[in-house]
Amino acid sequence: MSVEWEPVRQARTHELVLERIEQRVVAGELKAGDRLPPERELAPVLGVSRSALREALRVLETIGVLVAQSGRGPDAGARIVRNPDDALGRLLRLHVALGSYSLQDVLEARVTLERHSFEAAAENAPAEDLDEAERILHRMRAPGVTAAEFSDLDTRFHVLIAGASGNHLISTLTAAVRESVRPMILQALEGAEDWPAAADALNDEHARMLRLVRAGEGAQAADVAERHIRGFHGGLVGTGH
Structure with missing residues (x-):
């Protein structure tokens, strides 16, 4: 009996991060106004480098679902927005x-x-x-x-x-x-x-x-x-x- 093989899915790390964040949004676990954890906390939780995480966040910012504020304080960090x-x-x-x-x-x-x-x-x-x-x-x-x-x-x-x-x-x-x-x-x-x-x-x-x-x-x-x-x-x- 012949075995049907399926190709192994290949993806760059930041694409996997995007998928994970999208899953949270679709599930209703992340909503507009919610803040993501700081990079230093989120990267190890996801098991990715901070550079891969930053690349994913830049993509989200480009497509209008995230805004990133640099610096420190209550407004710093990445926040989910609706800006299509x-x-x-x-x-x-x-x-x-x-x-x-x-x-x-x-x-x-x-x-x-x-x-x-x-x-x-x-x-x-x-x-x-x-x-x-x-x-x-x-x-x-x-x-x-x-x-x-x-x-x-x-x-x-x-x-x-x-x-x-x-x-x-x-x-x-x-x-x-x-x-x-x-x-x-x-x-x-x-x-x-x-x-x-x-x-x-x-x-x-x-x-x-x-x-x-x-x-x-x-x-x-x-x-x-x-x-x-x-x-x-x-x-x-x-x-x-």
Whole structure:
């Protein structure tokens, strides 16, 4: 009778540390806000070197589930956190730059996410979120606003609407997808032949979207948002930026 052999699993030490910490999180034994033991205590308990432990902690910090404070005192050490937005945005931006996802992929993802956001925001958005969106649009119309300032405020507006939809994951994904093309959007804004006219046109579209959300016209708001995204972001796809 022939024996079926399975390959021996090989892993670097820090990957085993990551697995162990992940198991604790999944089991509910580690939650956001919890602190890990100091390196000098945790490394021998896990049976690994402090350098391997540090490598695992750096990975966790990069993916937004841990923050490390150096020094001594009550705030020192590594703490479990929930901070996926920046981590996902950074990761997606790198993969877009490497060609893992095309600009067309990102465009369609934005359309899908933001159509949902504007429809849901028309039903669920708290008044204070819509008031904050209004203040952002007011700042975007300020005389002399630069393309960089406009781009940052534009991102805040779209992410705020996504958050106002009531779905935190949609908000996080919207922020990540938007962040993945932030450099290209800024380049396109800065390269506009008539920047004031371009800003006015984009602001008019933003204002219309917000009016429709306030009026509870989610389907119309979603349609305007899609045209807005395809008109500008679609230009990036067409030019190959």
